């Protein structure tokens with residue numbers, strides 16, 4: 001799929017998946033896209049655990065009460081960062097941004113390879129979900145699962161909310177045009 005087509009076809013998908021498995025070669029390609037993302041001062045702080053063992057997939061999947069894509073995922077990609085990120089520039093760390101850049105690259109790669117996903121973030125931070133998943137995937141104590149992506153072949157066409165028109169969000173040369 002051509003780049004701008006993949007961008008336009010990426011939508012958060014929370015619906016059901018088909019029974020089709022996710023090809024491990026595609027998972028590798030998708031995660032390579034995450035690895036290829038930029039990172040603050042090139043620290044490459046995000047690590048990725050690809051979950052495609054069916055037992056492990058179902059243990060993670062059943063933790064979510066409502067999100068169908070999560071509950072029916074055929075694979076997950078768990079993205080970990082440091083639990084206590086080191087401040088590396090002007091008192092800041094960039095691990096959230098590093099992780100986000102990697103995730104967006106992966107979401108585009110997921111769309112480009114015919115799968116669908118959704119950025120799962122808020123839910124991870126509630127009721128010990130990140131900790132429980134970290135334990136299941138053997139993440140060391142100094143790492144935290146920051147974002148997780150459920151992956152599968154969507155049963156329905158992914159459709160996202162309308163984006164605001166270009167002119168309301170972007171201008172040449174001066175804010176507001």
Ligand SMILES: Cc1cc2nc3c(=O)[nH]c(=O)nc-3n(C[C@H](O)[C@H](O)[C@H](O)COP(=O)(O)O)c2cc1C
Pocket residue numbers: 010011012013014118119120121122123124159160161
């Ligand atoms: C930082 C961030 C956190 C998000 N967290 C969640 C989440 O926890 N659960 C969820 O279902 N969607 C989550 N999303 C997906 C957004 O709801 C979604 O991107 C937005 O509604 C726009 O839809 P689109 O992705 O189809 O363009 C998150 C997106 C971002 C960028």
